[in-house]
Amino acid sequence: MNKKSRNICPESIAVLSLLLSLLLFNIQSAAVTSGRLVYSNGTTATLSYDTATGTYVDTSLSNPNIYVEICADLGTDLIGNFTSLYYRSGDIYIDIGLVPANITSVNASNCTIVDVDTSVYKSFYPGIVSIGISHSPSMSSPIFIDLNETTGLLSGSYKYTDASNTTNTIIRLAKVYYTEPNEILTDKPYLIVSLWNASGFINSTLINRTADAVFPLTSYTIVKVNNLTAGIYVPPSGCLTDADCAADAQCIGGVCVPKSHPEPEPTKLSVSVDTSGYVGDPVKFTVTNDRAERGASVKIYRVEGGFAVLVDSGTTDEDGVYVADPTALDKEGEYFARASKSGNYYHSDDTYFTLQKRSLSLSVQQEAYIRTALVASVYDTESGRSIEGATAKLYAPSGSVADTCTTNADGGCAFSTTATRIPGRYVLTASKQFYNDAAASLTILLYPLDVDYPSSVYARQPFDIKATSFGRPVQGVIIRMNNQPQKTTDSEGKAGDYVFKEPGEYSFTATKDDYVPFSGKISVSYPPLIPVYPNETYSKETFILSVTSPDKDCISNVSVDIGGLKFTTNAFGETQVRVEVPNNYTVVLSKEGCEEYRGVREIPERPPEAPYEKPIIVEKPPKSxxxxxxxxxxxxxxxxxxxxxxxxxxxxxxxxxxxxxxxxxxxxxxxxxxxxxxxxxxxxxxxxxxxxxxxxxxxxxxxxxxxxxxxxxxxxxxxxxxxxxxxxxxxxxxxxxxxxxxxxxxxxxxxxxxxxxxxxxxxxxxxxxxxxxxxxxxxxxxxxxxxxxSQSSQSPPPAGQNSKNGNNKGNQ
Incomplete structure (x- = not known):
């Protein structure tokens, strides 16, 4: 819980509310919600200045590069418009921008950040700027967002002379230099001086740096230069608070007025806030004055663009408690509450608090095939709790809304299959009151189409084409092939009986709705003629030459040319060949409708036979x-x-x-x-x-x-x-x-x-x-x-007898 206490004059709040109403009226249809100066990283540009002595002199004049952030209820209220920076007070304003910036895009929060040129600001005097928005690049009839010291301060230099307790105040400008003696000069008025009293705005005037400006003052007056409070003039008989008056008088309109009758000291109220810090959760306010104050009025304001906008109000119960309407506090930002009560009471100090929206998370598959029933899951980012009642929208690649669904108790909802009938990049969003929107993207794909076909075939050879997807046959695929009639695959994914009579390269396509188109090429050639020779071929000897081919019709009546000798194969692809001279012969096989063969075959002379060698006989010893x-x-x-x-x-x-x-x-x-x-x-x-x-x-x-x-x-x-x-x-x-x-x-x-x-x-x-x-x-x-x-036994010869016959017989 973020709590701060500030004192803002009720009259000032009334004036600011009136100005905000006028501003919003001038915006016409553009519902601009806030604006500020930011750095490149998106944080608020906070530039300090010094008014402790009533004099501000800054010779460094160093302002970092800044950007302008503007937010609206709808991004379309901003896109196409132009913006620039101004010094403004009342009906007087000065354009201090070099070139208006064109608003071309907004982010998911319906805010835009544009780069503004700050180089010329180095010659300006300090002040709080306003953001101007116009439909025209010439910035005609602009509407304004007035910033404050926190959201729109620029550095500069001026000198203010306070003629206290006199009738005049002098505004004197100091010369500003980059380096001595190079003074910075421009041709525009640089200051807007405005006067305010206790009742509000009086008037504003432009002053030039070439001379001092003198403002006559007659009563209690607040002097602002470029929206920065320069000083407060209090005349001798005037007052700022009751403390400036006698005990029996009170300060009314800057003048001490005697009290009509003595009144008891008012009781000051106190208001506290109890909140989780999230939009949509109950926010409880308790008003006390040493005890619970029943019947106290509680007003709740939201700070927008430097203004306080009343968003809710109510009266405390017997326990001094008021619970705000959650739908009134439905935006992120800074709020404050103030309690008051009729009678002898002082209103409470302002109690500040900040609310932020919870974040949604969105889960969906990253890729899906066409006509898939997508299921989205929405849940709270921080707690992981499923969100019921969230609205999910599916945007087609064209940007149009393809389908919408509302999440159930489990945080899920499904889209129709017709929502994903177009392949491409889809965007899915989820929204719910009191939550920041969530977005995710996914890709819808066509089903893959796999086609099985021969990359090369022979002429007159039939073949099939088969289409599958994820291994399953695909029926209804249209096959278009040049020089062939269109065919469609059957329940087995086949389109068959293709036959090419002539060689060449044939292209085809395979298409079906919801599938990736497929294209391929088939090379067709004549069946080759292949010669088959015996293991040995010699000149002056007749041998059989056989011809084979993948096409059986190619083996008969083949013209065989061997070194000029002509032969023709029979029905079995055979022919008898005889050459008389050994040589390397060019062999040519040819037949119409078949691929010609051309090669070289060596047909040598048969080599002479080797001489006969008598075998060696090894004698064995005689048997017994x-x-x-x-x-x-x-x-x-x-x-x-x-x-x-x-x-x-x-x-x-x-x-x-x-x-x-x-x-x-x-x-x-x-x-x-x-x-x-x-x-x-x-x-x-x-x-x-x-x-x-x-x-x-x-x-x-x-x-x-x-x-x-x-x-x-x-x-x-x-x-x-x-x-x-x-x-x-x-x-x-x-x-x-x-x-x-x-x-x-x-x-x-x-x-x-x-x-x-x-x-x-x-x-x-x-x-x-x-x-x-x-x-x-x-x-x-x-x-x-x-x-x-006795039919099978033999006896060895007696010892000492010649055994040659026995050995020869045995060897034989």
Whole structure:
């Protein structure tokens, strides 16, 4: 809360109010609210002066550059008008500006700040200026805003001589210099002297610096020079206040008048103000005189342009309180309150306070796409509280109002989609009573249009154009392409079946309302002809030349020119070529409607074949007879270990291996113990086999089969091994006698085939007659095995014999 106490004469306030009314009347339709001199940063230009001795002399004459600030209710009341500075008193005024300044713009507060030339002011005498406003650049019929010591003081120099208690007052001007002896001279009158008395303004006069001015005074008079109070003349019988009169007299109109009857000492009132400092909030005034004063009159004034304007008044209640109407105190600025009461009361001193508006903040997205329903959010800048009932206006790029909405309890409101139907820069404003307006800008954009098309195609090759936006197909896009009919994209965003017959560069455009237009170019060329040669091409040899192309219609009937030799491709794009002379040949492929190929192909003479080189044979050491027999009969493939070659479904692999172990143990025991002792062997192994095969019940049956098979296989194998041993010894003996290994093997194999058949029949017959089972079984095994093994075994030659034949045979 800002409080100050000042004394302003009620009569002066009345006079000032009258002058303000006249001023506002002369302004006609221009509702100018205030004016002041400011620096370039917008702060009030405050220039001090000295009147302590009644003499003011300032030889420095240094005034900083100043600007004029003028505010109005509407910016249109100012734009286009002209302004200048004046000394003014009553109906007399002097234009002290060099060139009137043209008002071309206003800010958001409906104020304008214009630069005024102060260079000529250095020759002026001090004073309080007025701002003149006119529709004409010649400043005809100006209206005025009278400033005060705070808002419109200019420095200068003059000398005032006070002839106190005489009938005359002399105003004498001092000469002013830049530097001695260069006196500043001008051709204008520089001073306006005005006289005032207790009732108000008397008159004003222009004086020239070339001579002293003498003013006769007869009564109480206030002398002002250029609106600055120079002095007060009080005649011997006059008075300024009751203190200048005797105890039984009072000062009325500058004259002491006897009191008609003694009156009690008046009681002085006091007024206090309670305010938050913000426009629109309640402002409470309390009037007291050692107690609350009921029925006191409270008047509230707003200070405007040096004048006090009455904006509200009321009477205090039983608590001495009056609450002002918030709508009356609806502007920012300085106010003061004065309390009075009929009867024996002095009015109160003026109590000053200042009100300011709260600020609105506006939130809206910075960018949006066309026909978007914009949502604005308005809130109090300081507290962040949502503002209900604020008016939001959306201005189109043309400056016209596109839409208006009023905020709800959440401080938000939405504009229609038609308000943003034009792309460009928009301005959004928010306003509410007792708040400063807020503004924000945003950009409305067209939707992006992405077009997928081939940058280059071959003639006669069909293609499509597809339009999307944000990855989604756009239907209804108009495609315009030279030499092609206009097409429109379908629901998939496609416009298809474009075919160009001739090469060239084709331009196209893609357009749709609310989308950014798109343009592109497509390069069309004939399909190329591409030759394909064999890996090797030689002169004097016929080879096949093939022609390929992206267009299958280009490969047949192609004219092939190889060094002047002419050929033509068949329906498959092939032709037979033969040249007689090795050379680098220019190859040209051509066909109407296809791109010609031109290149160089080297066709050399076939190089001579390299001479034959006899391979080097490396001799290997001779193999032994056992190795030869093993290779001949395949001895290493007869026995397979574990379950490699035999497996029963459902038996785990480890049990299968264990069963094989048991089977081999049983077969070996049975062979050596004979048939009489086989029962004892069975007594031992059957429980073991049964236990192993119990896991799957099928194992019992399979185990019996395996035992029988294992026994017979083992017995036969043993007989074969013995026969093989005997056969090997016979072959070694024959080789020692001089026969070759091949001859010995052939002779032995032929004999074994005959003996093997006889031996098997004989062994079967003897088995029935003989009681010795073991002997007959071994004989059969030996005879049967010999026939098989002797086919693949060879014996090495005896030691010391020439091994060349064996080595050669082995190498072969």
């Amino acid at each position: 007879g056992a190795e030869l027999l093993s290779e001949e009969i395949g001895l290493g493939t007869l026995v397979k270990s574990g379950c490699e070659g035999f497996y029963i479904e459902g038996i785990p692999l480890i049990l299968c291996d264990l069963m094989w172990v048991v089977v081999f143990l049983f077969a070996g025991s049975a062979a050596y113990l004979g048939k009489d002792n086989l029962r004892k062997v069975l007594y031992f192994f059957v429980p073991l086999i049964t236990a192993l095969a119990t896991i799957p019940l099928l194992g019992v049956f399979v185990g019996a089969i395996l035992l029988s098979t294992a026994y017979r296989a083992w017995a036969a194998e043993r007989s074969k091994m013995r026969a093989l041993k005997e056969e090997a010894e016979k072959i070694q003996k024959q080789v020692a006698e001089g026969k070759s290994v091949e001859e010995a093997l052939k002779e032995g194999l032929n004999k074994d085939k005959t003996q093997g058949a006889t031996g098997i029949n004989s062994a079967g017959k003897n088995d029935k007659e003989s009681q010795g089972t073991k002997s007959n079984t071994e004989s059969q095994g030996a005879t049967g095995t010999s026939n098989t093994q």
